[in-house]
Amino acid sequence: MQGFLGRDTAMMKITAVETLLRHRGKVRSTYFPDDFSVITSGVIHDDSLKELRWTQERNAAEAFSPDFHIPTDYPVYGNMEKETRLENIKKMMDGTEWMYEQLEDSEIKILPLVKGFSSEERAVCYETLRKLDIPYCAYYGAQYFGGKMGNGINKLNEDVREVVSELDVEGMLLIGLQSRNGLSKMPPEVVAAAGQRWIKKSGLRESSMSVAQQQYVQWRQNVENTLGGGQATLGSFADSSEVMVCG
16 A cells, blocks of 8 residues: 555545635645545445446545545445345445546545455455456444444454455455554454544643644654564455554
């Protein structure tokens, strides 16, 4: 995942990007220095997702000019009918391929999502990644925590390892998990993690900016030391409030 490994990186929801572009007319270079990586993400709340058109998403990403874009998310949940999940995954991959072609002449790299509750479902994603020759992916882990899932770290670890075993990826961005203990369970292919845990760990809302910065740097270093160091799998290899750490 050359381009953000070892660099400060922020991930922004495409809806936040649209707000900046619409109300302030500002682009990525206004907020981030050249040595800072930026990821824009189509992973947004389902209510907003229903209204988001591919062309709208492309236009926002193209105008903001991030380093990476996670394209065309579709809802895929365990309580859906299998046929509905497969249909949505196929739409997601059709959108991924379309976005890749639309942005091919830009400097924006596509960071595809992998979803699915079975090998058959995930195979739809794998086919697209292989066709586009993209050796990395993003995996959404936030849905494994809270509600009926409770603390689903073991299930998340199991599913991530299945993806790694089924798809020969060089690296994976895990969205929704920044716990050092949780990341230590993940395979070494998980080389980056995005989420909002940094807000609590830095004390951003309770501490002075200088103290929050110091606490953030210390927390980030601890997490970075964990990434990429988990036990290997056999046969394998911000919106603005979302920060990514890389090992």
